[in-house]
Each structure stands twice: as structure tokens, then as C-alpha cells.
Amino acid sequence: MNYEDVMKLALERGFYFPSCEIYADAQAGFWEYGPSGVSLKNKFLELWRRELIRRDGMMEIDGSQIMSKSVFEASGHLGNFADPIIKCTKCKSTFRADRTISEISKIEIPESADLVEFDNAILQNNIKCPKCKGDFENAKKFNMMFKVGIGPEEEEAYLRPETCQSIFVDFPRLFKTMRGKLPLGIAQIGKSFRNEISPRQSLLRLREFYQAEIEVFCNPTKLDEMERFSEVQNTIIRIQIDTKAVSMTCKEAVESKTIPNKFVAYYLGILAEFYEKTGIDVTKSRFRKLGDKEKAFYAQVAFDFEV
Amino acid sequence: MNYEDVMKLALERGFYFPSCEIYADAQAGFWEYGPSGVSLKNKFLELWRRELIRRDGMMEIDGSQIMSKSVFEASGHLGNFADPIIKCTKCKSTFRADRTISEISKIEIPESADLVEFDNAILQNNIKCPKCKGDFENAKKFNMMFKVGIGPEEEEAYLRPETCQSIFVDFPRLFKTMRGKLPLGIAQIGKSFRNEISPRQSLLRLREFYQAEIEVFCNPTKLDEMERFSEVQNTIIRIQIDTKAVSMTCKEAVESKTIPNKFVAYYLGILAEFYEKTGIDVTKSRFRKLGDKEKAFYAQVAFDFEV
Numbered sequence: 094m095n096y097e098d099v100m101k102l103a104l105e106r107g108f109y110f111p112s113c114e115i116y117a118d119a120q121a122g123f124w125e126y127g128p129s130g131v132s133l134k135n136k137f138l139e140l141w142r143r144e145l146i147r148r149d150g151m152m153e154i155d156g157s158q159i160m161s162k163s164v165f166e167a168s169g170h171l172g173n174f175a176d177p178i179i180k181c182t183k184c185k186s187t188f189r190a191d192r193t194i195s196e197i198s199k200i201e202i203p204e205s206a207d208l209v210e211f212d213n214a215i216l217q218n219n220i221k222c223p224k225c226k227g228d229f230e231n232a233k234k235f236n237m238m239f240k241v242g243i244g245p246e247e248e249e250a251y252l253r254p255e256t257c258q259s260i261f262v263d264f265p266r267l268f269k270t271m272r273g274k275l276p277l278g279i280a281q282i283g284k285s286f287r288n289e290i291s292p293r294q295s296l297l298r299l300r301e302f303y304q305a306e307i308e309v310f311c312n313p314t315k316l317d318e319m320e321r322f323s324e325v326q327n328t329i330i331r332i333q334i335d336t337k338a339v340s341m342t343c344k345e346a347v348e349s350k351t352i353p354n355k356f357v358a359y360y361l362g363i364l365a366e367f368y369e370k371t372g373i374d375v376t377k378s379r380f381r382k383l384g385d386k387e388k389a390f391y392a393q394v395a396f397d398f399e400v
Numbered sequence: 401m402n403y404e405d406v407m408k409l410a411l412e413r414g415f416y417f418p419s420c421e422i423y424a425d426a427q428a429g430f431w432e433y434g435p436s437g438v439s440l441k442n443k444f445l446e447l448w449r450r451e452l453i454r455r456d457g458m459m460e461i462d463g464s465q466i467m468s469k470s471v472f473e474a475s476g477h478l479g480n481f482a483d484p485i486i487k488c489t490k491c492k493s494t495f496r497a498d499r500t501i502s503e504i505s506k507i508e509i510p511e512s513a514d515l516v517e518f519d520n521a522i523l524q525n526n527i528k529c530p531k532c533k534g535d536f537e538n539a540k541k542f543n544m545m546f547k548v549g550i551g552p553e554e555e556e557a558y559l560r561p562e563t564c565q566s567i568f569v570d571f572p573r574l575f576k577t578m579r580g581k582l583p584l585g586i587a588q589i590g591k592s593f594r595n596e597i598s599p600r601q602s603l604l605r606l607r608e609f610y611q612a613e614i615e616v617f618c619n620p621t622k623l624d625e626m627e628r629f630s631e632v633q634n635t636i637i638r639i640q641i642d643t644k645a646v647s648m649t650c651k652e653a654v655e656s657k658t659i660p661n662k663f664v665a666y667y668l669g670i671l672a673e674f675y676e677k678t679g680i681d682v683t684k685s686r687f688r689k690l691g692d693k694e695k696a697f698y699a700q701v702a703f704d705f706e707v
Contacts, residue, residue, distance in 0.1 A: 107577045112463060113569055116470035120550045120557055123464035125570055128578060131460045153438045156419060157430035157608050158465075158591065159546075163423035178552055187552040239466075241546045241559070243427045243607070245485055245494040245597065250427055252548070262420055263432055270414045271435060284465065284591070288551065300550070301464050 100295060108133070109296065122292025122300030134303075137371065138282055141305055144367040149321075151278030151307065152267060156259025158284055159241055162249045164258055174254055175234040176290055177204055177211055183227025189290050190232045194220060208232040237287045252286035256304040259283070264310065276311040276319075276356065309360065316354035325362025333379040333399075351382075353394055361396065373400055407602060415440070416603065429599025429607030441610075444678065445589055448612055451674040456628075458585030458614065459574060463566025465591055466548055469556045471565055481561055482541040483597055484511055484518055490534025496597050497539045501527060515539045544594045559593035563611040566590070571617065583618040583626075583663065616667065623661035632669025640686040640706070658689075660701055668703060680707055 094102075103109050107127030113119040126134060146153055165171040177190035190211040191204045198218040202210055211232035214220070221227065239252040253259065260279045267279060282305045292298050326344040332351055333339075339351075343362040346352040352361065361380055369375050380396040388395035401409075410416050414434030420426040433441060453460055472478040484497035497518040498511045505525040509517055518539035521527070528534065546559040560566065567586045574586060589612045599605050633651040639658055640646075646658075650669040653659040659668065668687055676682045687703040695702035 105577060107574060110570075110573055112566075113468040113471055115569060115572060116468050116474075118468045118470050118555070120466075120468055120555065123466060125464060125566060126462040127570070127574060128459040128461065131462050134462070152435040154435065155433040155438050155441070157432060159427070159430060159593070159608055161420040161423050161425045161427055163425050164420055167423075180552070235552055239548045241548060242595075244595065245487070245542055248425070248427065259419075259432060262422060263417075263434070265422060266417055267414060267434060270412060286466070288549075290552065301466055 096294065103130075103295070120300070122289055122298070124296060124299065138305065140370055141282075141367065144370060145307060145363060146278075146280050148363060149278050151280045151309075152271060152273075153280045153282075154259060154263055154267070155283060156253075156256075156263060156281060158252055158286070159243075159250050160253050160258055160262070162251065164253075164262060165238065165251055168258060168261075170238060170251075170254060171236070174238055175236045177206070177208060177232050178235040178290060179211065179215070179229040179232050181222035181225060181227040182230055184222060184225040186222060186224050187235075187290060188223070190215075192291075193223065194218075197223065208234065235288075235290065237289065239286050239288055254287050255285050256281045256283045256306040257308055260306065260308045268310075273310075275315075276309050278307055278309045280305075280307045282306075311356060316356040319355040319359050322355040322359045322362075325359055325366070328362040328365055330361055330365045331375065331379040332396075333381040338379040357394060357396075364398065368398065403601065410437075410602070427607070429596055429605070431602060431606065445612065447677055448589070448674065451677060452614060452670060453585075453587050455670060456585050458587045458616075459578060459580075460587045460589075461566060461570055461574070462590060463560075463563075463570060463588060465560055465593070466550075466557050467560050467565055467569070469558065471560075471569060472545065472558055475565060475568075477545060477558075477561060478543070481545055482543045484513070484515060484539050485542045485597060486518065486522070486536040486539050488529035488532060488534040489537055491529060491532040493529060493531050494597060495530070497522075499598075500530065501525075504530065515541065542595075542597065544596065546593050546595050561594050562592050563588045563590045563613040564615055567613065567615045575617075580617075582622075583616050585614055585616040587612075587614045589613075618663060623663040626662040626666050629662040629666045629669075632666055632673070635669040635672055637668055637672045638682065638686040639703075640688040645686040664701060664703075671705065675705065 106129055108130040109124050109126050111119060112123035112125050178187050179190045179193060180187045191202050194211065194214050195201050197220050200214055200218065202214060215229055222229065238254050241250050241252065242248065243250050260281055264279065267273060282303065284301060285304050286301050289298055289300050292300050327342050329340050329342055330346060331338050331340050332346060343358045347355055347358045352358040368378065378398065378400045381399050383395040383397060413436055415437040416431050416433050418426060419430035419432050485494050486497045486500065487494045498509050501518065501521050502508050504527050507521050507525065509521060522536055529536065545561050548557050548559065549555065550557050567588055571586065574580060589610065591608060592611050593608050596605055596607050599607050634649050636647050636649055637653060638645050638647050639653060650665045654662055654665045659665040675685065685705065685707045688706050690702040690704060
């Protein structure tokens with residue numbers, strides 16, 4: 094089924110539909126789940142709880158969505174969680190700088206580049222507004238967090254852009270009060286919020302969306318001391334490195350150093366078993382090892398699950 | 401167990417705890433559920449789904465929390481969802497006008513009164529700031545909705561102050577696509593947000609909180625044509641009118657006109673059965689019929705469940 098067919102079915106059968114659609118000022122990037130959507134989502138979450146949270150003895154929390162300014166100063170989101178944008182001086186439309194430049198002139202500038210690089214590219218390639226051919230103002234950074242004012246003094250706080258914030262902020266209390274032992278998985282299903290410049294394709298790029306997130310805290314010197322690894326050592330996972338997807342057992346993946354240690358291999362193993370139970374055709378899936386430029390600066394290794 | 405004991409247990413066992421507590425700018429009125437809290441909440445919700453949603457064939461939706469300005473213009477929240485506040489000219493502290501006046505001078509002014517009534521009461525009774533004895537500025541209205549700016553132009557939108565907004569806004573599509581027939585229950589469990597002046601007592605007055613809400617749409621001329629009423633006609637409910645709580649069956653409540661029709665009695669009946677199954681000591685509970693001044697202006701009849 095292509096995207097249009099999925100959308101048609103979703104709207105006709107009440108799986109999901111745009112929020113506030115009866116009003117003219119309905120904003121893009123907000124969607125509501127109808128009865129069938131809620132039912133499907135709940136089934137997915139029950140499986141997630143059974144196959145990951147309960148199986149691995151993780152803790153599940155449910156944190157507040159509005160969090161203090163300090164949290165996002167510490168996480169770097171206040172400074173860096175921003176997209177480069179350009180605004181037309183004539184029609185006042187706003188665009189993502191990197192995407193617009195790449196679409197018009199095929200020049201690829203990373204979104205994290207200095208703003209002056211975008212301005213230079215626009216000038217040198219005579220890039221104009223795609224809507225009205227007007228000139229652009231200088232590029233700006235647009236922070237994607239939604240700000241809210243708390244109390245009559247409107248103290249600065251933000252809607253979290255990721256569910257992981259609550260997990261990290263709550264870790265000290267949870268570790269102490271719940272008598273945690275490493276490795277310790279903390280999970281959360283909840284809403285996150287990002288003020289996207291161009292939300293699109295219904296549930297694929299939203300301004301308000303659910304995340305089902307797990308952070309496993311571990312001792313980095315003990316990544317191969319993982320008794321539970323035996324549970325998944327014969328589980329087959331598909332791993333894509335560069336362009337080829339290969340099937341192998343978790344044990345083979347560790348022995349061939351495709352996966353650097355038993356700790357990572359164990360979690361890829363239980364994830365593979367989970368995804369199979371969701372009904373995904375796993376023969377069409379793979380864990381893709383991210384390249385050095387793709388993964389976050391703090392990550393030693395990273396895999397994306399792709400179908 | 402008194403409030404302090406409950407709080408102590410909740411903190412020690414990780415049921416719930418303040419959000420962002422590791423930071424100095426943690427805002428009041430935001431809480432996180434720890435593992436035991438999530439587990440308890442999920443059990444409650446499963447019971448709610450089984451005993452009310454599935455039993456009555458209701459539809460469950462899950463709507464966006466950020467909604468367009470028009471929604472709150474139409475609902476009246478933009479104009480009227482406000483508390484009267486007073487600010488000290490000296491120490492700049494802000495207080496709820498009605499509460500501060502009543503605490504200091506025992507004069508009761510309804511929160512919906514004209515602002516000039518608060519100013520007059522303050523002047524005539526020489527009411528000063530409880531913190532520093534300073535004078536107050538004139539009373540103001542403080543809208544309790546959290547505003548968020550959408551996109552680079554910061555178009556006005558709000559975090560919903562009640563979950564019912566999504567239910568009402570989605571009703572036309574749901575009624576059509578799901579082939580609804582009245583009476584039709586639409587349910588939602590989700591977060592709501594209110595910028596309270598003085599959040600307090602942990603989960604009792606929050607700025608961000610869950611609501612499990614049901615709106616049943618019906619034909620007002622057919623409130624006694626309710627076949628399903630027979631399921632609950634012998635269910636015992638406790639109803640408090642004025643100061644006395646009386647136990648009676650749903651049938652007796654309708655016949656004695658304590659409850660005006662079978663429609664309302666049916667829903668109080670299934671709610672009574674639900675609350676009993678949650679483990680609440682129902683002999684200490686009652687449905688209290690609200691007086692004319694307590695209930696919303698649009699309500700013909702209203703009951704609060706109290707324990």
C-alpha cells in the first residue's frame with residue numbers, strides 16, 4: 094500500500110486524522126488517534142511492555158512534559174536544538190535553509206554549519222524564494238523547543254523535545270529508592286514536542302508525538318559480563334553494514350566483532366524478537382550500523398532499525 | 401494514613417516525586433510517576449477501559465494536547481478561564497485575590513466577580529501582603545492556559561486545559577466515520593495543563609495532570625428510552641442531597657425522581673460498580689447532587705463522586 098492509500102484508510106476508518114480540522118486555524122503537525130488507532134497503539138504498547146520492559150526487569154516511569162529551563166541548558170538543547178531557517182523579504186515565507194539550498198542548487202550544507210555558509214551559498218548561487226522569487230533575509234537559527242511561561246511571572250520552561258530528559262533527570266532518585274543494580278533499564282512512553290518548520294506526511298514528522306523510549310544504564314568496563322546474553326545468543330539478527338544486510342546469530346555478531354560487545358548484542362537480540370512479534374516482516378528489516386558522521390558525537394556505536 | 405504519611409511512602413517507594421527536583425529552578429505543580437506509580441495507574445486505566453469503555457461500547461480517542469486558538473475562542477476559555485490575582489507592589493508576590501481576601505478578612509467574594517469588587521474589599525478592609533505587609537496593585541485576570549507559539553511566526557495555540565476539547569472537536573468525524581448511534585460515549589485518557597497560581601498538595605492541584613474523561617452524546621428527548629438501564633436497575637448507589645447520604649437502587653432513584661431520568665441513572669450505576677471494583681470503600685462514598693450555584697450554567701443536573 095502506498096502513502097495515499099494508507100492515509101485514505103486511516104481517515105475513512107478513524108485510525109487517525111488531523112487535529113482541530115473543523116477550524117480554519119488548525120496547525121500542521123498535530124494529529125488525533127481515533128478508536129482503531131488507540132486500540133492498535135495500546136496493543137503495540139502492551140507487547141513492548143511484555144517483551145522488553147517486563148522481560149528485562151526494566152523500570153517504567155511517566156514524567157512531566159513541561160520541564161525547567163536548567164534541564165535544557167544542561168542537555169544543550171537550549172543552545173543547539175535549532176534548525177537554520179531563511180525568510181523571504183517579499184512574501185515572508187520561511188524555509189529550512191539547508192533543504193531549500195539543496196533542492197534548488199543541489200549544494201549540500203550540513204544543518205549544523207555556520208549561518209554565514211548558508212548566506213554565502215544563497216548569494217553565490219542566486220537562490221530566490223521558491224514561492225515568489227523574492228530575496229531572502231540572512232539565515233537565522235530557529236530553536237525547535239516550545240517555550241511556556243510558568244505562573245504570573247512567566248518563568249521560562251519548555252515542552253520536552255525528547256522523552257529521555259525525564260529518564261536522565263529521574264535516574265538518581267530511581268537508582269537509590271528502587272535499589273537499582275546496573276545494568277538498569279528505565280523506560281518511558283510519553284509525548285514529546287518539536288516546533289518543526291515543515292511538519293509533513295501525517296505521523297512521520299509531527300510537532301507533537303509519542304516516543305516509547307528505553308535508556309539502559311551500565312558499567313562501561315563490564316560490557317561483556319552479561320549473563321542474560323545466553324537467552325539471545327542463537328537469536329538471528331540482520332545487520333546492514335555499508336550497503337549489505339547479513340543475517341547472523343547474536344553470538345556470531347559478537348565473535349566477528351560486528352557488534353562490539355555482549356551488552357549491545359543482548360539488546361539488539363531482544364529488540365529483534367520484539368519486532369518479529371509486532372508482525373513486521375523481519376526478512377525486509379535490518380539493524381543498520383550508523384557511520385561516524387551519522388551517529389551522535391557521544392556514541393561509540395549506534396544502530397538504526399529499518400524496514 | 402494522613403497526607404504526610406502518603407507523601408513519605410510515595411517518595412520512599414518511588415510512586416511519585418517532584419519533576420526536575422535535581423535543579424534549583426524546578427517549578428511547582430509538576431510531578432513524575434515512578435515504577436510503582438505507573439503500574440498502579442495502568443491497572444486503574446485497564447479497569448476503567450474494561451468496566452466503562454468496553455462494557456458500554458464507547459469509543460476511545462487520543463487527541464493532541466496543543467490545540468488551535470479557535471477551539472478556545474469557541475469554548476470560552478480564552479475569555480473566561482482566568483483567576484483573579486493581586487500582586488504586591490513591594491515584594492512582587494502574586495496571590496489569588498479571592499483566597500487571600502477570604503483568608504485574611506473572612507469575606508467571601510466569588511472568583512467570577514468583577515475585579516473592582518476585589519479592589520474595594522482590599523481597600524475597605526485594609527488588606528496587606530501576607531508576606532511583607534506591602535500594598536497590592538489593582539486586581540487582574542490571569543488566564544490559566546499555557547500559550548505556545550507554532551512555527552517561526554509563533555502562531556497562537558494553547559495546551560488544552562481539559563481533555564474534553566478533543567472529544568467535542570472530533571465528534572463530527574467520529575460520528576460519521578464510525579457509524580455512530582446515540583447515545584454515543586467518547587472517552588479519552590490524556591494530559592491537561594493549567595497554569596495554577598498556587599499548585600499544591602502534590603497530585604491534588606497540578607499544572608500538568610491526567611484526566612480520564614468520558615462524554616456521552618445523547619438525544620435529550622429520549623432520556624428515558626434506555627434499554628441498558630435494566631443492567632443496573634438493582635445496583636445500589638449512595639446519593640447525598642443537601643447533607644444526608646442515602647443508599648438506594650438505581651430504579652428507586654429514578655422512581656423517586658432523585659435522579660431525573662434513566663439515562664443519568666444508568667451512567668451513575670455503571671460508575672458505582674466501577675468505583676467499587678477499584679477498591680474504594682463505597683460505604684464511605686456518595687454521589688453528591690450539586691446545588692444550582694455549584695453546577696455549570698449549561699447543566700440540568702450534576703453529581704460529584706466523593707469519598
